[in-house]
Amino acid sequence: MMKILVVFYSRSGKTKKVAGKISELLKCEIEEIIDMKNRKGIPGFLSAGTDANLRKLTAIKEIKNNPSLYDLVIVGTPIWSSNISTPIRTYLSLYKEDFKKVAFFCTRLGSDSEKVFNDMKNLSQKTPLALLELTSREVTRDQYMQKVKEFIKNLKEEIVK
Numbered sequence: 001m002m003k004i005l006v007v008f009y010s011r012s013g014k015t016k017k018v019a020g021k022i023s024e025l026l027k028c029e030i031e032e033i034i035d036m037k038n039r040k041g042i043p044g045f046l047s048a049g050t051d052a053n054l055r056k057l058t059a060i061k062e063i064k065n066n067p068s069l070y071d072l073v074i075v076g077t078p079i080w081s082s083n084i085s086t087p088i089r090t091y092l093s094l095y096k097e098d099f100k101k102v103a104f105f106c107t108r109l110g111s112d113s114e115k116v117f118n119d120m121k122n123l124s125q126k127t128p129l130a131l132l133e134l135t136s137r138e139v140t141r142d143q144y145m146q147k148v149k150e151f152i153k154n155l156k157e158e159i160v161k
């Protein structure tokens with residue numbers, strides 16, 4: 001049995017909703033990354049945008065699941081200022097040595113995800129088995145199941161290879 005972990009950060013719930021669905025369908029563990037920096041309200045929004053743009057790192061709360069104990073870690077992030085969110089940049093930087101296989105997903109208003117996925121690939125030093133990009137609109141309106149199922153199908157096809 002393949003051990004899978006879904007790891008995500010979410011400021012306003014969209015990425016969390018998708019992460020929950022993925023872990024539910026895969027019946028696997030889930031870990032939420034908690035940013036020690038307050039990202040709430042307008043000041044939090046502004047700091048998030050600036051920190052992401054400057055590719056800064058942040059302090060994250062101690063994780064519960066050691067990623068090296070999993071065959072596959074699926075990492076999800078919102079896009080901030082056309083970049084990886086700061087907490088997920090931090091997570092990938094800290095644990096890049098510990099991943100066996102990875103897959104990525106992101107939520108965003110409308111930005112191109114290619115650059116973000118490329119950055120995630122470079123940071124984790126791994127080629128992802130599958131990718132999933134969703135708009136916050138698709139998530140809010142519950143119009144994301146088909147893409148999630150396709151993502152899982154792609155993942156399963158890659159896993160057996």
Ligand SMILES: Cc1cc2nc3c(=O)[nH]c(=O)nc-3n(C[C@H](O)[C@H](O)[C@H](O)COP(=O)(O)O)c2cc1C
Pocket residue numbers: 009010011012013014015016045046048049050077078079080081082083107108109110111112135136
């Ligand atoms: C600081 C900040 C910057 C953002 N920058 C972008 C952006 O450059 N492009 C984009 O498409 N969406 C951007 N967004 C929108 C989020 O990516 C989108 O709402 C996402 O679904 C939020 O996920 P969450 O609810 O899990 O936090 C930004 C949001 C925040 C808070």
